[in-house]
Amino acid sequence: MRRRELILGGLSLPLATIAGSGLLSPLTALAADSGTAFNDDSVPAMARQLAAAPFRKPPADLPQWLQDMGYDEYRDIRFNPAHALWRKQGLPFQAEFFHRGFLFKDRVQVFTVAAGRARQVDYSPDLFTFRASAVRGRAGADLGFAGMRLHGKINRPDYFDEIGAFLGASYFRAVAKGQAYGLSARGLALNTVRPEGEEFPVFRAFWIETPAPDASAVVVHALMDSPSVSGAFRFVVKAGVETVFDVQARLYPRVELSYAGIAPLTSMYEFGASDRVGVDDYRPAVHDSDGLALWTGADEQIWRPLSNPATVQDSGFQDTTPRGFGLMQRQRDFSDYADSEAHYEKRPSLWVEPVGDWGKGAVHLIEIPTGDEYHDNIVAFWRPAAPLAAGREHRFDYRLHWCNEHNWKRELATIADTMIGAAPQQGRRRVIIDFKGDALKGLGEEAGIKPDVWSGAGKVLNAVAHPVEATGGWRIGFELDPAGAQAAELHARLVQGTQPVSETWLYRWTA
Known part of the structure; x- marks a missing residue:
């Protein structure tokens, strides 16, 4: 049980159960001998059928003692690894399941797929260990699952590490080799920080394709539903030094979606070297992510450091x-x-690589004030310029890279750090930007590299650029005089003549 599992569990909304909707009855009454026919079109067909009918809430079928249990009791419900899916077959991936309870109240159905047939994974209390005396012996025959997690050999050839988990609303997360869980992705964001309140679609069911003995990837299908939209997702998960999710998303809105977020990412940023005002903490920084990276259709490479603002900030x-x-x-x-x-x-880090032409729109970065490291306060997603129309299919394909560094324009230097503090003259701010990369190696003062710095408000003063021998990189330093402005959009990069030698640094300063 980790911090983000607790957070995400509280976000799930009561949605229609698959069995209760009556739409998936062929899959909820599986024949034990043959299963039900399944292919890549099965989940999209179910999502279309759900979207064509009014949304229905699920029955409240979770026993009260599971709803009322606290964190300590819930964390004592552990899946028994001896019962992991495919463990006995010796396949290259395994799957385990989360029990319902505490914050995770929604029932999630799970199916396996083999030879074109789907079979439901049945709940049994024997799959779990119930360590707490208040819980032991109270498990019923069909309490159900809240989510699932995937395991594979990414760090050691003799051990199945957890490589990804689906738990809470439409949230999921993953790690690559040597990493620990941090930020999350989700299926869809709706009305994020809008006055009418955010809607959290939920994955109602998963179908996991049984991997071949020599498989390098595992395939997961997911059915999503909410009052405004249904959806079908297909994930091809390949774990390793970089863990990659190839995602096919099919959305079927019940109503027009004007504020939909595609490929949404959710993270935490409390403070760092650019944002330490009022911080009393021994640590230099606390964050799961430190910046938003952009590679635009116009081939510009952009870095936007994150901040913990005094008020909600939405940058498009x-x-x-x-x-x-x-x-x-x-x-x-x-x-x-x-x-x-x-x-x-x-x-x-989590990099979204669109597959195909996503057309016109905007990458939105939403920064929400937080006073601790336990609440996610950063959201990023793509919002199409045109609303998603009701009654039709909308397709978005993309690749998620869970990685240390992402692959983009290697000929440009990148920002290594942003540091902001008080300038000698009262009211001004001193800004330091450090750059690194092969593009800067061996370049001294004689290279003619200059700072290109400007601000949309106030004044930029004393801008300089110079190499830093200790790091092998370069540094830009300047002062910002707000001149009474409450906010300023800042821009900086290194140029040689008229050509950029670094990515573009963007920052929103607020008073």
């Missing part, structure tokens, strides 16, 4: 046919955080 980066975006964790040394428990230096 207009684009056409984006090449990629993601929430990244660039600081990778233990000394960057000095936290021997959380190990933020091991948290994944």
